[in-house]
Amino acid sequence: MSGLSITVPFHDDETLTSLCSRTAAANGISSAREFCTHMGFRFQHIIDGRTPAIDEFAYITSSDAEYLRSRALVKDGARFRIGMEDISKFDLARSRARFCPKCFEDDLNRGSGPEHSRGYGRLAWIFSCIRTCQKHNQFLCEATRARTAVMNDFVNMVEEAWADACPLSADPAPRSMFERYLEDRLAKRERSETWLNSLPLQVVVRVPEIIGGMIRHGHEFKYGALSVRQSVEAAEEGFRVMAQGEDSFVDFLNVMQKKALAGTGDLGGSLLYGRLYDILAHATKDPNYDPIRKIMRDTAIDNTPIGPGNALFGPVDRRKLHSVTSATNISGMHFLRLKKLLRAKGLIGAVEFDLSPHRIMIDAQVMEDFLAIVTTGLAVNECYDLLGIPRQQWQPLLRVTGLEPFIPANEETKVWPIFGRKSVQAVLDKMLSMETIPYDGSEDLQDIKTVRKRTLCKFEEIYGLLLSGKLKKVAVDVRDRGLASLRVSLEEVRDLVQLDNHGGMSLRQAERALGTAYGVLQRLIDDGHIRSRRAINPVNRCPQTVIDPSDVAEFNCTFVGLNSLVMQHRRAHATIRNILGDAGVTPAFPPDELGCTFYRRDEVEGKLTPKGHAN
Known part of the structure; x- marks a missing residue:
């Protein structure tokens, strides 16, 4: 078959079916179908983008077959491929003529060849998301009906529709x-490397209008409720979001998420992303949308408590955030109890505490670590039981080991301390690991309570010696449990806890050394005649009043009591008092204040000798 002598130019924005229709018209054939039949191939094959038919058409029109194939809409089931991109048939409008009359007039005025072959069908016009002619600032016209015989035959479609076609909207576009x-x-046409250009064509023609519809008309807007103008404006709004890149799209998703988190209801795809999720999850399974689905899924996981057990375009297999609700689901703990514990731990503040449980979010790993401890944690009385100690040993043990509660007491939320089971068990294991000898029932090896009582020391001293490794004799009696099973050497502990002697005399000792009564000694101290000080008794470890021996000796060297003179000279009290009085010796202190009489020793000397008495 030879080539045609009459051909028409193929415009870079024209459909292949329009080129075939205009070629038929230019050669005086009444329809594209009749023309293709005469040429030995079927017009339907041109419509469907079949390679043999396109190659035949390229041959008779002396066109580049490869170029024509790249511009064809190749049918593949319910989809069409154009070049490296594909589109759903539901996003195409090919059964009725859609055109801009002013573009058509421009074609007639500027084109060449037969007049009825000059106007051509733009590829953009068959996409349902294209509703305007931006060149002429008006809405496209669309035929109200179309005969099957002329479908896709652009010249005949426009000729039949010209009289009754009406614009999609009468307003300026x-x-x-x-x-x-x-x-x-x-x-x-040449395009830069942007995120939007990397997305499949199917995504670009559909998603912007959904995003814009949500922004302008709410989370759950309905397509059927939008006018043509509103649809154009919605698509433009969504395009502004997507044209700025992936980060801008993620920002849009974050805004949607914040609205969902501020409201009520169980978090899920519909609540988070509204109409966009409903369409991508239920209305289409098209894999072209998978990049968008992945971004939506990842953004939800990164910013909401969505995780395993939830579904978002399929089961969710990872979690970044936990809510109080999701945490209660895996722990079985009541949400109010969990909120109080989180508040006491400082993981949430007063503002977060007042939020509903599914709105309080915490890093997933932090929450899971927290739950692992509190769900097995121990109250104070449970710690007593695990450690095998009475209440009296608890505070000394805390001071020595530094064991602190995982959850401190909190008056605001009425929470009592909770200790981590592993931490308490570690203390017990450490104590028991200090065993150095087997238990043989020796009298010297006693439990800690008995040793403390008999050495008059403190529990924390024994625990401190044990943990520091200073005790050489430590055994475990398996008949008891916990710390009650520990046996330590009574003598060893006594030697280690024995305090240094304070070097003073007790009041009783001083009383005997001075040869006076306790009350008199106390008054001497109170009046400042004898110095005293407070010291710790090295035996019973209690504070006591002591007097240095040097002070007692100094007092004895300076003063002598009447009782001592009576014992020394074997004379009556009155006799000695009279002798000294006759000699002019008076008491060193007022006797009525002390309840006892003392003289200065140097004044008494020589006054009580027989000779002196005779004189």
């Missing part, structure tokens, strides 16, 4: 960068 972008992309 709004400016739409979205539609200009699509026209350029479909015409394969």
